Amino acid sequence: MTALEDWDDGPFRPEAVTVRVPAKINLSLSVGPLRPDGYHELVTVFHAVSLYDEIVARAARGLSLTVEPLRRDSDVAGVPDDEHNLAWRAALLLAEYARVEPDVRLTIRKDIPVAGGMAGGSADAAAALLACDRLWGTGLRRDELHDLAARLGSDVPFALHGGTAIGSGRGEHITPVLAAAGLEWVIAVYDGGLSTPKVFETCDTRRRRDSREIPEPSVHPDLMTTLRSGDALRVGAALYNDLQPAAIELLPEIGDLLEAGRAAGAAGALVSGSGPTTVFLVDGPVSAAEVEEQLRASGLCRAVRRARGPVPGALVSNVR
Numbered sequence: 443m444t445a446l447e448d449w450d451d452g453p454f455r456p457e458a459v460t461v462r463v464p465a466k467i468n469l470s471l472s473v474g475p476l477r478p479d480g481y482h483e484l485v486t487v488f489h490a491v492s493l494y495d496e497i498v499a500r501a502a503r504g505l506s507l508t509v510e511p512l513r514r515d516s517d518v519a520g521v522p523d524d525e526h527n528l529a530w531r532a533a534l535l536l537a538e539y540a541r542v543e544p545d546v547r548l549t550i551r552k553d554i555p556v557a558g559g560m561a562g563g564s565a566d567a568a569a570a571l572l573a574c575d576r577l578w579g580t581g582l583r584r585d586e587l588h589d590l591a592a593r594l595g596s597d598v599p600f601a602l603h604g605g606t607a608i609g610s611g612r613g614e615h616i617t618p619v620l621a622a623a624g625l626e627w628v629i630a631v632y633d634g635g636l637s638t639p640k641v642f643e644t645c646d647t648r649r650r651r652d653s654r655e656i657p658e659p660s661v662h663p664d665l666m667t668t669l670r671s672g673d674a675l676r677v678g679a680a681l682y683n684d685l686q687p688a689a690i691e692l693l694p695e696i697g698d699l700l701e702a703g704r705a706a707g708a709a710g711a712l713v714s715g716s717g718p719t720t721v722f723l724v725d726g727p728v729s730a731a732e733v734e735e736q737l738r739a740s741g742l743c744r745a746v747r748r749a750r751g752p753v754p755g756a757l758v759s760n761v762r
């Protein structure tokens with residue numbers, strides 16, 4: 443028998459697959475009129491930033507999950523380690539679709555702030571899909587993974603995709619945007635929560651009060667042009683979020699945070715999604731340090747982090 447024949451003992455089945463997946467922020471959020479079914483059509487520009495969770499999928503019997511901090515100061519409070527975890531549901535969905543047993547031990551190493559409006563749970567779900575697909579050798583096509591991701595939640599497809607992209611519908615229709623590399627961000631995670639339905643409700647009430655005609659949601663052409671330029675000052679001026687006034691009405695402190703960041707020299711300041719996370723576009727390391735210091739000094743933040751974007755979506759980073 444030759445050495446080559448010796449080698450051929452069936453397909454390679456890894457013991458462990460690691461996937462790294464980024465957080466997202468929203469560079470714009472356009473909210474359409476309230477429809478009779480109580481739903482709003484949205485158009486957003488997603489932007490993946492360099493804050494990551496890592497998921498390790500290990501060969502095992504049965505399905506189990508543990509959650510641990512990726513860094514000493516990462517927070518994992520409130521993240522479920524059972525079937526309520528979106529990564530668990532992702533593994534089950536893939537197993538059902540591919541008709542395999544859901545045999546995997548998942549470890550989530552979190553660094554994306556929890557319940558911070560940065561879609562950490564959705565990121566973990568996307569990562570679990572990718573990791574289990576590789577571990578189990580199910581070999582799904584990209585479009586199949588995307589469809590499963592959309593069934594798990596409206597932010598999950600973007601976590602697979604990454605970069606900068608327009609999200610429409612419930613967020614599951616993703617169109618890539620040509621964006622220059624290298625935007626620098628300071629991200630302030632507010633020390634408290636904001637209910638997403640309440641923010642939408644307040645937005646509707648404000649609009650009724652103003653009795654303004656609400657156009658269909660769209661992306662402002664200005665933002666598209668400036669993203670191609672990569673000029674922080676121009677991008678900063680083009681960021682927008684229709685939910686921001688409502689979020690500030692409910693939680694005036696986030697207005698104070700935006701003001702503190704602007705006063706410290708941020709090129710742009712915005713509530714991300716329905717908040718309460720606020721994001722600050724900075725123009726270089728000096729500006730980043732100044733903004734970071736002022737946000738920490740406000741005493742209003744659970745965490746202040748630096749990140750850059752755009753970065754790619756979920757990627758297999760190790761197989762053994």
Ligand code: ATP
Nearest residue numbers: 520521527528556557558559560561562563564566
């Ligand atoms: P989004 O931006 O998608 O609205 P978020 O970033 O505000 O979400 P997440 O960190 O995704 O919030 O978590 C919100 C809640 O979801 C958590 O408090 C937790 O109870 C639950 N959850 C389920 N799976 C996960 C997960 N893998 N990581 C974090 N939270 C999870």
